[in-house]
């Protein structure tokens with residue numbers, strides 16, 4: 001079909017207008033925009049309205065924690081022809097950010113959840129996702145006795161501090177299924193400490209007037225042996241097959257860190273969870289031709305504003321670079337693995353408030369050549 005030039009011009013104009021509008025709606029990219037767009041959100045939610053910025057920016061009130069920068073709600077970006085869904089329940093870093101819970105993901109297969117990492121606010125993150133994400137009936141998915149399987153990528157505090165909640169917050173409501181937790185060496189000690197540490201509370205629940213059933217308040221641990229089980233399948237049921245791969249992230253006693261590759265049985269999706277870390281062969285293997293890699297990301301361009309990692313930029317490059325994923329490394333992971341989509345979580349997106357861009361790290365990744373990458377927030381579906 002041939003279009004005459006008037007029609008062509010009109011169509012182009014409409015297209016450009018739509019793109020501009022989309023940009024307006026989805027990307028508030030300069031401070032003034034963020035203040036304007038964010039102010040609508042803060043006003044609607046009665047959060048610090050009109051916005052008064054903290055007098056001094058320190059570790060507690062970094063720009064990423066300001067309500068004006070949270071101007072979108074959870075989205076359903078999952079493929080419509082697939083029943084398995086990835087839910088990014090908690091997308092935060094160790095910072096005290098009330099808008100991003102600690103690292104916590106759920107892969108939902110046949111309406112059954114498999115949890116990956118367990119950061120701060122895990123139980124509340126279930127609620128926020130259930131209340132804000134309509135793409136899946138999460139009240140059904142998170143039925144009490146479905147809260148069972150958890151896979152820990154590593155034992156850093158920000159990925160595990162929700163464990164007491166995972167083990168103990170739900171039996172009081174009637175959950176009777178004991179938990180099953182997979183993780184690196186040290187997981188068993190950690191879980192035993194929690195179970196013993198909360199013994200007093202459990203006894204009070206059981207002996208007191210609530211007559212709580214202690215079944216469902218404990219956990220079995222599958223510690224993954226880093227010397228003999230790699231790479232290899234570590235778990236399988238009717239819904240998923242899970243393989244673990246060694247990655248490189250932390251040091252010393254925390255040097256055993258894993259990526260998990262889930263293959264969903266009903267619809268054949270492959271979703272890899274990289275945890276934290278930089279480029280490694282294990283990570284590339286875990287994400288080999290996968291549909292999705294859930295991965296952390298860290299700025300290179302604005303690293304000098306990182307509130308940790310040393311005093312000089314060089315120190316930060318060395319220290320933070322030995323632990324985390326810069327854009328150029330994310331590109332290598334994508335190229336070498338052939339993974340189709342990257343869902344970025346655990347963003348270290350630093351800058352002074354005046355230059356803060358909610359999507360700044362996403363754009364940095366794209367500028368470095370990373371394709372099909374999303375910046376996730378709590379409650380998104382992929």
Ligand SMILES: [Zn+2]
Pocket residue numbers: 154156249250276
């Ligand atoms: Zn970590």
Ligand SMILES: [Zn+2]
Pocket residue numbers: 093094103156158159276346
């Ligand atoms: Zn972390």
